[in-house]
Amino acid sequence: MILIADGGSTKVDWILLNSKRKEVSRVKTYGLNPSVIEKKELLNIILGANQLIEIKKEVSEVHFYGAGCGTKKPVQILRDVMKSVFVNAGINISEDMLGAVYASSRKKPAIVCILGTGSNSCYFDGFKIKPSTPSLGYTIMDEASGNYFGKILLKHFFYKKMPGNISENFKNEFNLDVDTVKRNLYRESNPAMYLASFAKFMFDYKESKYIQEIIKNGFQKFFEYRVLPFDKDKNTPIYFIGSIAFYFKDILEQVALDNNLIITDVIQRPIDRLVEYHQNLT
Template sequence: MILIVDGGSTKADWIALDKNKKEIFRTTTLGINPSVLSKNEMTDNILSSQELLNIKNDVLQIHFYGAGCGTPKAAKNLQEVLETTFNNSKVFISEDTLGAVYASSGKKPSIVCILGTGSNSCYYDGKNINTSAPSLGYSIMDEASGNYFGKILLRDFYYNKMPKKIASAFQDSFNLDTDLVKMNLYRKPNPNMYLASFAKFMFDYKDEKYIRKMIKKGFQNFFYYRILPFKKDSKTPIYFIGSVAYYFRDILEKVATKNNLTVTDVIQRPIDNLVEFHRNNSF
């Protein structure tokens, strides 16, 4: 049995294939990000799935593409968790950007971007992945991601910078007790997921001027820091992966046009494309 995994900070999508690469089942667990989770937390999230628990001795290969896998220490911690949990398996760990490349452009040169709980980008030349800058995560980078917009929403609410109508709806949607907010930000695990949870609010109010202006500015920052440094023209395909890009595609395309670039495609969940890529290529 083979497991293909798209591991984000909020959730991880798992698909099990048999030796003929036919799908056996699929499941979703809580996120598996080794940069923010301990080994025990990652193990607990994996074993929360009864489907994965049932087949843990039958898996021979795991291809894991995940957020937070870009540093040797984080990747090693995740590898040890997977090898211990699926003790008969050979484990291959790659950054989520490589998974995004496989799920979108395949092996063709392109710029591939992720806009989900976190954000990232790369230029794939057909063989190697190149980045414009290292990703330092949710606290100081991650432009235009869920946690990026979550920070802005929280800050604007507490500074009374939201339009009254939006602020009222925001207050009705979340428990905004200051002690609870600070506990989730500074005492509890996964503050990036907590911040990103507020960004879901934008989907219901995406036609409001305040929301659209915020998103447009966030996307422009992403282009400025994460796409324009590659110095590619409009002939280079640009793919986006993730729910933030998917639900605000119209704004994304306008920002791309403003920068003399074109969005080739937006993929909300890459797991199916990723599996198809594995079916058509040897590993």
């Protein structure tokens, strides 16, 4: 059996294929970002997924495409964890950008962008991924990501910059006790995921001018830092992956046009197309 996984910092989508590469089952787990989550917790997340544990000895291949898997050390950490569980499997771990490329451009030249819990981009020339810059994560980068917008919402709430009705609903939806917020930001294991949890609030207020302005400004920063440096014209296909891009597609497309570019496609969840890519391998 073959396991295909699309791993973000918040969640992982797993699909199990049989020996004929037909889908058998689907599983969701918490995120497995080895750059921010300790090895023991990574293992516990997998061990907590009964559907995975029940078939662990039957799995012959694992293809994991994940956030935080762009450098050697975290990749090795996650590989060791996977190998301790799927003892009979060959373990293949790649960064989420490669999975995004396979799910969108299918190995054809394109700019491919991710707007999830974090954000990233690359130019794929048909052979190799070329990032615009190394990703340094949520503290100083990740423009237009879930954690980026979550930070803005939190700051606006505490600085009293939110419109009154939105502020009141924001307070009712989340535990905004100062000590609780600070503990999650500075003591818990995955602050990026915590910050991104606030961004979901924007989906319910997407018609609000306040939210639209925040989104538009964030998308423009993403283009400035993560798309325009590739110096490609409007004939270059551009793909976006992730819920932030999907739910605010209209604003994203307008920002692209403002920068004289055209978005080819926006894909909310890449896992299905990623599986199709593997099913079509010979």
